[in-house]
Amino acid sequence: MGAGRFGHNHLRVLLKLERKGLCKLAGVAVKTDKHRQELMRQHSIPIFNRLSTKLLQSVDGVDITTPTPTHFSLVKSILRHTNILVEKPIALNSNQIAIIKKVSRKSGKKVMVGHIYHFHPLVRRLRSIIQPMGVPHFISARFLYPEVKKIKWDALFELLHPFDIVEYLFGLVPRGGIRTNHNNWISTSIFYPRKIKGVFDIGFHRSEKVRTLTFHFKNISVHCDFAKNIIEIVKGKKTKTISCPSKPEPLQLELETFLKILRKEHQTYPDIALAQKIITGMEKIRSFRTNRKPKIAVIGGGIFGATAAIELGKLGQVHLFEKRSSLMEEASFVNQYRHHMGYHYPRSKETVQESQEARPVFEDVFGKAVVRHFPSFYCVSHLKSKISAKKYLTFCRTNHLPFVRSYPPHNLLDRKKVSLCIKTNEPIYDYQKLKKIVETHMKRRKTISLHLNSRVDKGFLGQDGKKYLWVTKKGREYKMPFDFVVNATYARMNAFAHWFDFPLKPLRMDLVELVVIRLPIPAIALTIMDGAFPTLVTTGEPSLFTLGHVRTSLRKSFVPSDGLVPEWKLPKSNWKKIVSECQNWFPILRFAEHVESRFVIRAVNAYREHDDARPSDIIRHGFGCWSILGGKVITAAATANSIAKELKQILDSSNFSS
Incomplete structure (x- = not known):
């Protein structure tokens, strides 16, 4: 029964089985004369507009491939006379299946449900x-x-x-x-x-x-x-x-099984009981029940967590937990503050595109923190670079990254070591200004409660969908329930997955030393591409720069099997070696004055060395939980917007408590 896509497919296979002598096709039943005429032109088999009792009693079985809402009524009426194979679902609720079960028991006829997988x-x-x-x-x-x-x-x-x-x-x-x-x-x-x-x-x-x-x-x-x-x-x-x-195709195996049932050969098959079991279980999945202004937890007060809290504060009551005494004190602080336009990732189109799309969203919220009007140079090394000068130029043009071919003064760059140098207008952001803007937004948003010096130690997922967090502050532990939770703990994100038994994200943990130096030169950024090379970037403060080297700044690195941050002790500073290594490229560093060394554990997607991709990932755990692996600060606002959009969709689909 049925002349739609499923019906035609079933008919094709049944005709094939008929040619093998496994069955005799008594005919096809369709609803309209149009379908009847079409099938009559294609096949020399009986085509019916209706099924009479006499016809049903003369066949061993009926294959039903009609639209889903018709399954219950057709099965109930036909089952009194003959056996049935019906496309899934057999019915749209468990009560209807219970009725079919009674009819089957009374008639002694069998029903196979088309659970084709x-x-x-x-x-x-x-x-x-x-x-x-x-x-x-x-x-x-x-x-x-x-x-x-x-x-x-x-x-x-x-x-x-x-x-x-x-x-x-x-x-x-x-x-x-x-x-x-x-x-x-x-x-x-x-x-x-x-x-x-x-x-x-x-x-x-x-x-x-x-x-x-x-x-x-x-x-x-x-x-x-x-x-x-x-x-x-x-x-x-x-x-x-x-x-x-x-091969063989699943539909053929399914129909062959139905024919064996009709021949009364012993077979295990998807029957009414199985269909009832599955539908009954699915009926227990219901719309989320919450308040119109839900309670939302954000764990981690870096730029990604703080921005998420600001955006989610439009939808509910947000509690932002930060274990330190101030916001943005870890990875948001130990950073080169580059306002990425895409130049830095020539092997990852994904990272470039994400940065470009996120830029206007970030600047709409934090634009006053962006520092421009200084030159930013990108150079390609003569030796051991993972990209050639020609390919780097092609990369910039393909991704519409503006540049001019130009060099900084000789005392800033050893030109003999590079095959290409381009001058760009890539900005940075001023860390202090960015932090101040974040704090201003937080104060204005009355729906945000900021919990500093508050460490979230564990969590539990209740059967009602509530998320319970255990928070320690001043030596006291509190248990707090939430409707939604956003985990923005960066390198520590897998601790959250352990609490709730979510899948772990494979992460490579890097212990990185970033050197802060003072130089007697104007603001500038210099980066050597693409490999174990140095980068020097202005902080926005006069004469103050951050300095890093892909190889010598990396103090430790490995992929933990449990996904958790290693208990590394803070090493002694390696700043002299870092400066010495970088000085081979940037001669001006002989005048560098060491201000301080900053250490951070950087988390990146494991096993991505082939393209060095650094996207900002949103991990959708389900159950009203998200984790953020922040790749680039420029994506913080776009990431927050994405989560807010998803949360709003959940609220629009929810049942609200009175």
Whole structure:
């Protein structure tokens, strides 16, 4: 039954099976004369506008591929006479399935539900791979299909595949969860038994089909891409890729199973009980319940956390927690204050594009902190550079980065060491002015409560969706509930993931020494590209500069398996060696006066040495939680806007408490 896309596909395979002698096709039932005429022109088989009782009683089974809202009524009426294969979902709620179950029991007829991923070669291969691994602690899925005309029924039930696959692999269905509706697609945060959590995005949202499923175990993640028919097993920096066959096609295996059921051959198949189990579990995923002005926690008072608090203060009551006595005292302070336009990342188009898109958003909020009107030079080394002069020029032109070919004075740069030098107008930001602007915004926003000297030690996710944080201040510990939490602790971001049992983000931890020097020259910035080379940048204060070297400023570096910040002791300053190494490029450094050395633990995406990408990542944990890995300060405002937009979407989809 049915002449849509699914119906035509089922008919194609059934005709193939008929040619093999596995079945006899009695006919096709369609709703309209138009479809009837089309099928009659294409096939020499009986085409019906309706199914009579006599016809139903004369066949062994009916294959229903009609639109989802018709499934319940058709199954209920046909099941009295014959066996059925029906496309999923069998019905749109568990009450309807219970009625079908009674009809099946009374008539003695069987119903097979078209949970087609039970027959997918990738899923069957996956089952054998993950069985020895036990159960994952977190599951993420994205089943998003090209936009269609808005459907009038629940897209979550229409595309229940991820729930079906999880049940097939582990026998588990949701025991609770939160859903957010976005037009034709739904994002879900799911509580499974055995403390397993899941985040599924399902529906009609993209121009291309995306079907991915990832299982996170303790030290391994297993990623499945159904569009590419591959399974990737990721452990640290090693990835093992397994290609799965696409033949025989899942639909053929499904229909062959139905034919075996009709022949009364013993078969395990997706039946009414399974369909009822899955739908009942999915019904427990409900809209978030919160106040109209929710309580929001932001952990970390650096530039990213502070900017997020300012933006989120428009939506609710924000509590910003900072363990130090003042804002912006760590990575926001130990920084070269470069207002990135893109010149610095010739091997990462992603970082360049992100910086360019974020620039006007940042300047709209913090523009008064931007310092211009000084020359910023980028040079390409003659030797051991990862990019040639020619390619660097092409990179600048391709990305519309303005420049002129020019050199600074001889006493500032050893020209013999470089094959190219360009002069740009890339600014910096004044740290003190930026901090003052942040503090002014915080004071004006009455919905923000700033908690300084307050350390968040742990967290817990309640079944009601509330996030509970344990905060220590002046030796006393407080437990505080929140509707939403933004984690902006930078290098310490994975501690948050440990608290809530979210997947860890692979990070490389770098202990970096940044040298502050005084020089008798005007404001300038000098950077050698692209490798283990130096950079000298004005701070905006007269004669004061920051100096770093890719190799000698890096004191320690490694990727911790637990994702946590190592307990490194602060080393002795290496400033003399750093200055000496940089002086080979910048002769003026023989006049450098050492002011201080600043140390910071820098966190970057692990295993990205090939392109040195430094995007600002938003990790969407689900359950009303986000983490920010700030790549570049220039992206702070755009990142805050993105999270605020997502949170507003959740609020628009929520049920509000009275």
